[in-house]
Amino acid sequence: xxxxxxxxxxxxxxxxxxxxxxxxxxxxxxxxxxxxxxxxxxxxxxxxxxxxxxxxxxxxxxxxxxxxxxxxxxxxxxxxxxxxxxxxxxxxxxxxxxxxxxxxxxxxxxxxxxxxxxxxxxxxxxxxxxxxxxxxxxxxxxxxxxxxxxxxxxxxxxxxxxxxxxxxxxxxxxxxxxxxxxxxxxxxxxxxxxxxxxxxxxxxxxxxxxxxxxxxxxxxxxxxxxxxxxxxxxxxxxxxxxxxxxxxxxxxxxxxxxxxxxxxxxxxxxxxxxxxxxxxxxxxxxxxxxxxxxxxxxxxxxxxxxxxxxxxxxxxxxxxxxxxxxxxxxxxxxxxxxxxxxxxxxx
Amino acid sequence: xxxxxxxxxxxxxxxxxxxxxxxxxxxxxxxxxxxxxxxxxxxxxxxxxxxxxxxxxxxxxxxxxxxxxxxxxxxxxxxxxxxxxxxxxxxxxxxxxxxxxxxxxxxxxxxxxxxxxxxxxxxxxxxxxxxxxxxxxxxxxxxxxxxxxxxxxxxxxxxxxxxxxxxxxxxxxxxxxxxxxxxxxxxxxxxxxxxxxxxxxxxxxxxxxxxxxxxxxxxxxxxxxxxxxxxxxxxxxxxxxxxxxxxxxxxxxxxxxxxxxxxxxxxxxxxxxxxxxxxxxxxxxxxxxxxxxxxxxxxxxxxxxxxxxxxxxxxxxxxxxxxxxxxxxxxxxxxxxxxxxxxxxxxxxxxxxxxxxxxxxxxxxxxxxxxxxxxxxxxxxxxxxxxxxxxxxxxxxxxxxxxxxxxxxxxxxxxxxxxxxxxxxxxxxxxxxxxxxxxxxxxxxxxxxxxxxxxxxxxxxxxxxxxxxxxxxxxxxxxxxxxxxxxxxxxxxxxxxx
Numbered sequence: 023x024x025x026x027x028x029x030x031x032x033x034x035x036x037x038x039x040x041x042x043x044x045x046x047x048x049x050x051x052x053x054x055x056x057x058x059x060x061x062x063x064x065x066x067x068x069x070x071x072x073x074x075x076x077x078x079x080x081x082x083x084x085x086x087x088x089x090x091x092x093x094x095x096x097x098x099x100x101x102x103x104x105x106x107x108x109x110x111x112x113x114x115x116x117x118x119x120x121x122x123x124x125x126x127x128x129x130x131x132x133x134x135x136x137x138x139x140x141x142x143x144x145x146x147x148x149x150x151x152x153x154x155x156x157x158x159x160x161x162x163x164x165x166x167x168x169x170x171x172x173x174x175x176x177x178x179x180x181x182x183x184x185x186x187x188x189x190x191x192x193x194x195x196x197x198x199x200x201x202x203x204x205x206x207x208x209x210x211x212x213x214x215x216x217x218x219x220x221x222x223x224x225x226x227x228x229x230x231x232x233x234x235x236x237x238x239x240x241x242x243x244x245x246x247x248x249x250x251x252x253x254x255x256x257x258x259x260x261x262x263x264x265x266x267x268x269x270x271x272x273x274x275x276x277x278x279x280x281x282x283x284x285x286x287x288x289x290x291x292x293x294x295x296x297x298x299x300x301x302x303x304x305x306x307x308x309x310x311x312x313x314x315x316x317x318x319x320x321x322x323x324x325x326x327x328x329x330x331x332x333x334x335x336x337x338x339x340x341x342x343x344x345x346x347x348x349x350x351x352x353x354x355x356x357x358x359x360x361x362x363x364x365x366x367x368x369x
Numbered sequence: 370x371x372x373x374x375x376x377x378x379x380x381x382x383x384x385x386x387x388x389x390x391x392x393x394x395x396x397x398x399x400x401x402x403x404x405x406x407x408x409x410x411x412x413x414x415x416x417x418x419x420x421x422x423x424x425x426x427x428x429x430x431x432x433x434x435x436x437x438x439x440x441x442x443x444x445x446x447x448x449x450x451x452x453x454x455x456x457x458x459x460x461x462x463x464x465x466x467x468x469x470x471x472x473x474x475x476x477x478x479x480x481x482x483x484x485x486x487x488x489x490x491x492x493x494x495x496x497x498x499x500x501x502x503x504x505x506x507x508x509x510x511x512x513x514x515x516x517x518x519x520x521x522x523x524x525x526x527x528x529x530x531x532x533x534x535x536x537x538x539x540x541x542x543x544x545x546x547x548x549x550x551x552x553x554x555x556x557x558x559x560x561x562x563x564x565x566x567x568x569x570x571x572x573x574x575x576x577x578x579x580x581x582x583x584x585x586x587x588x589x590x591x592x593x594x595x596x597x598x599x600x601x602x603x604x605x606x607x608x609x610x611x612x613x614x615x616x617x618x619x620x621x622x623x624x625x626x627x628x629x630x631x632x633x634x635x636x637x638x639x640x641x642x643x644x645x646x647x648x649x650x651x652x653x654x655x656x657x658x659x660x661x662x663x664x665x666x667x668x669x670x671x672x673x674x675x676x677x678x679x680x681x682x683x684x685x686x687x688x689x690x691x692x693x694x695x696x697x698x699x700x701x702x703x704x705x706x707x708x709x710x711x712x713x714x715x716x717x718x719x720x721x722x723x724x725x726x727x728x729x730x731x732x733x734x735x736x737x738x739x740x741x742x743x744x745x746x747x748x749x750x751x752x753x754x755x756x757x758x759x760x761x762x763x764x765x766x767x768x769x770x771x772x773x774x775x776x777x778x779x780x781x782x783x784x785x786x787x788x789x790x791x792x793x794x795x796x797x798x799x800x801x802x803x804x805x806x807x808x809x810x811x812x813x814x815x816x817x818x819x820x821x822x823x824x825x826x827x828x829x830x831x832x833x834x835x836x837x838x839x840x841x842x843x844x845x846x847x848x849x850x851x852x853x854x855x856x857x858x859x860x861x862x863x864x865x866x867x
Contacts, residue, residue: 234733236723243720246709253675253706254721255692 029313032358033306033320036350044343048335058331065330066323072330074202074212078279080315080322081214082107082293084221085276086300087318088228089141089269091309093159095232096265097245102148102163103273104297105170106141110274112174113140115281115288116182118193126196130282133197134220137278138271144170145270146263153259159266167297178290189289199283215283221315224272228311241265273297299325302348306355371434372398372530372561373419373450378428380414388414389425390585396530396578398433401552401562403572403593406582406605408767408795412565415582416532419563420452421445432530451523452532455793457515461508465518466490468507469525493524498554512661513544520551530561537571538793541660542823542856549575567605567795569598581605606797622650624687625783625815626672631681633667641667643839644681649815651783654806656830656847657819658855664839665819666701669788672817673698685784695721697777701788701819703766707773710762714752715743717761718776750775751801767798774802778809785809788819803829823852837861 045055066072086103093100100106114137121129148162177183182190199216202208232238244251244261251258280292299321307313324347328340373396380389389411396402406412418425421439430437432448439445445452459468466483469490475482490503499517507515516536523531533552537545552562552575566572572579572593579596581589581604589604626649633642642664649655659665670676672683673696683690700706708717719728719739728738743757752764752771761769770790778785787806791799806829810816820826826833827847834844835858842865843858857863 230733234736236734239716239719239723239734243709243712246711247705249705250707250709250720253673253698253700255675255695256721 029308032354032356033351035358036347036354039354040343040347040350043346044339047339047342051335051339053335058334061334062327062331066327070209071211072326074209074214075326075329076319076322077209077218078212078214078284078322079325080318081218081221081279081283082276082296083299083303083318083321084218084315085224085279086273086296087303087307087314088224088311089273089276089297090300090304091307091311091314092228092232092272093145093265093269094304094309095238095245096241096261097248098149098152098262098266098269099160100145100148100163100266100269100273101160101301102144102166102270102297103276103300104293104295105163105167106144106270106273107276107293107297108167108170108174109144110137110139110141110271111277111281111292112177112288113137113274114277115190115193118197118282119182119191119287122194122196124194124196126198129194129197130199133193133282134275134278137274139274141274141277142267142271145266145268145273148270149263149266152266153262174288175290178288182288188291189285189287192286193282197282198286199278201283213284215279217279217283220275220278224275225311225315228272232311237264273300276300302352306348306351308355370398371431372396373563374431374434375415375419376429376431378415378418378425378430380411380418380423380425387585389418391428392582392585392587394580394587395590396561396563398561399556399559400577401556401564401575403564403566403576403579404582405565405567405569405572405579405601406795407567407797408793409584409765410582410605410795411585412582413534416452416534416563416565419445420450420532446526446528449527449529450532451526451528451530453516453519453523453534453536455534455538457519459507459515459518462506464504464506465501465510465521466503468518469503469521471522473526490521490525493521497521497524497551497558499551511544512539513541513547516540516544516548517551520555528560530563531555532563532565534565535567535793536564537566537568539661539821541821541859542852543860545571569601569605572601573598583607602796622652625649625651625685626817627682627684627687628672629682629684631668631671631678631683633664633671633676633678635667640679641839642671642678645836645839645841646681647834647841647844649784649817651813651815652810653832654810654816654818654830656826656833657817657836657841658823658826658833658859659819659821659836660859661821663836663859665788665836667839668836669698669701669786669817669819672696672784673786695780695782697780697782697785699770699773699777699785699787699790701792703770703773708761708769711760713758714747714761714764714772715739715757717772718743718746718757720776722776722780746772746775746779750805767794770794771798771801774805778805778814782814784815784817786817786819789821790818791820791822791825799825823855826855827852835859837864 048055048058066076086107089103090100114133117133117136144166148159148166151157151162152159178188178190184191201213201215203210203212232241240256240261243254243256244258276296281288303314303317303321307317324344328337332340375394377391377393378389379391381387392411392415404412417423421441421444424440430439437448466487470486475485487503494501499521501514501517536548540548555562564576576593579591579593579601580587581601583605629646631642631645632640635641645668647655657665667676671678674690674692674694685694709720723734728734740757747755747757750771752768761772790802806816818826818829830847832844833847833850833855834841835855837859838861
């Protein structure tokens with residue numbers, strides 16, 4: 023119980039301080055912070071449309087958070103969720119607009135597999151280079167992000183795109199992921215869709231692999247003590263490649279929310295930095311898959327909250343608030359840790 | 370005159386473990402005061418309090434008669450208290466001189482004044498007769514000399530009270546002698562020395578006064594001349610007797626491990642093991658004696674199939690050694706290679722064994738099977754506290770080692786490699802490990818025992834090979850040699866058996 027309190031205390035203090043600093047900035051530009059915050063909270067959490075929007079924004083962040091966390095369990099820092107999501111997204115979209123005759127029962131799994139494979143390929147490259155030549159995954163994944171963005175741009179602008187747009191043709195109707203408002207009537211008007219269920223499933227599979235299988239055990243050993251993994255004769259290179267591959271694959275699936283659940287085509291820049299925010303999500307959730315869902319929801323509030331107030335204040339303010347929050351949350355999680363240790367020691 | 374007086378020190382840790390229960394310690398100025406006790410008896414905690422690493426819950430400390438609050442090592446150093454930790458705090462790529470002055474470098478015009486530093490350090494080395502080349506890099510020094518650098522660091526900071534934590538744990542008999550000479554000289558210069566140890570013959574040889582701790586309490590204070598090794602041991606361990614397993618003689622012997630002309634390279638592709646050959650039969654314990662860094666590490670990694678030999682052949686049960694051979698291996702450095710600190714005891718007990726059918730249920734690791742297995746081992750191997758779900762980092766070193774031993778020797782392996790298996794362990798835990806190894810060899814397993822503790826090697830081994838500079842030139846029958854002779858071969862003073 024204490025543990026739960028401690029893990030909530032840090033983020034909570036961070037949010038309060040970030041809001042406070044944000045309030046000062048809002049006052050400085052001559053607006054009323056109470057009014058701005060009121061709109062922000064009402065817009066995101068005060069009505070079912072807002073909540074739907076928040077969940078829609080949170081969905082890809084669950085995937086990218088899980089992606090970063092998976093690599094992190096193996097002691098690897100995957101900065102490449104962004105690029106992996108782009109490649110996975112394009113592969114999935116291509117499948118969706120190419121195999122238009124397939125029924126949904128085949129096409130939907132196929133697009134998800136394509137998303138996984140595309141992302142996995144991108145993760146594999148970094149993992150292979152790390153295992154084979156020891157080149158650092160942070161540099162490699164960053165570079166691969168650039169390559170992915172450029173490659174997607176080339177494919178859309180030069181080959182597959184609809185002229186005068188930055189997107190591909192629409193994917194087959196049988197590959198659409200339905201919106202919840204269409205199925206249940208909940209969250210009316212919001213693009214919140216069934217890819218969220220895939221995110222939940224992915225979270226459970228993540229937990230199962232990491233905590234229940236010998237493979238997950240080896241990954242955790244590698245992440246916590248590489249030398250012990252070596253002495254236990256685990257195949258470290260194979261583990262590095264596999265964990266980067268899976269990490270990339272998870273990020274790849276993060277693309278389906280936008281492509282199949284919302285716009286129904288691949289659009290350049292669709293990822294909106296979800297891969298990078300995923301790093302913050304995993305960090306704050308401390309790589310715990312279930313905490314990632316909650317953290318992603320919180321970031322969803324920030325993402326959508328920005329949109330709700332952008333007529334009242336400049337959108338840069340929202341960006342500042344988001345960045346402040348990330349820094350403060352990460353700091354406060356540490357501070358609370360130190361306090362906890364001190365408290366336990368003196369108790 | 371008392372240099373140190375600690376009065377009724379109590380220290381409790383989070384898990385409600387009373388590490389120090391109203392301990393009082395009086396150390397006279399200019400004496401060598403030994404603090405002995407089992408692991409977990411509270412020696413280190415007490416010394417860490419004296420050195421300002423953490424505050425006591427209750428109690429007072431007086432230094433030279435003045436009550437002091439020592440809230441940091443920096444304060445301790447101001448009070449001229451210095452400590453040599455069991456794991457040296459040296460920077461390997463820096464020179465001896467650089468290491469000594471690190472943290473209190475003399476400056477001139479914002480630059481390091483090396484000339485002045487060297488003058489001061491040379492003056493100290495000559496006045497305390499501690500001989501070491503100041504320009505050598507630490508990484509090129511043997512352990513015994515590294516320790517002298519640690520002592521020099523303290524003297525450079527004008528320490529009057531020197532705390533030495535298990536200083537002989539890593540030394541050869543010859544190096545131990547030299548250390549004792551240094552300690553004697555320091556004493557004659559009026560320094561006060563506090564020695565933490567559990568090697569009782571050394572306590573007897575070097576100390577003036579002994580304080581014995583058990584379970585966080587002082588159970589005896591005595592002048593060394595009034596004590597015998599037996600009487601101290603009894604105080605230390607309490608009423609529990611130490612049971613010593615005797616080796617049985619296995620009649621039927623079959624060849625288990627054969628190492629033939631094996632050469633192994635280290636990380637820098639230098640030949641660390643050169644053309645080494647030996648055999649171990651079932652029921653036999655072969656000891657490998659040597660000063661650390663003479664190729665033992667690489668040899669062990671080759672035999673446990675972690676590192677591929679560059680030349681030669683290793684066969685196990687007449688089959689060439691393969692990666693799949695799951696050899697029982699108790700590694701030299703348990704923190705680095707033997708356990709995962711952030712794993713629970715149960716998780717650590719299946720490390721390297723996670724794919725065994727014993728724990729399998731479909732594609733998962735069956736937690737209930739792991740639990741049964743872990744609970745069995747925790748009881749059989751007396752791993753404390755009896756809780757398989759706590760993180761192993763909260764166990765004492767001895768109990769961590771017991772967990773490693775339990776996991777490894779319960780593997781289905783005809784060969785057991787034990788590398789420094791009792792380093793840093795107290796008498797009880799060490800004899801437990803010894804007994805476990807003897808039992809396994811009696812069952813017919815072959816044991817390769819690498820150690821720098823010669824008493825241990827002589828006690829357990831049937832034969833002892835000495836490794837020096839990557840070569841094994843001599844293999845003795847254990848009952849036909851002694852520590853002194855082994856020491857000569859280990860240090861290269863003698864090379865071939867004449």
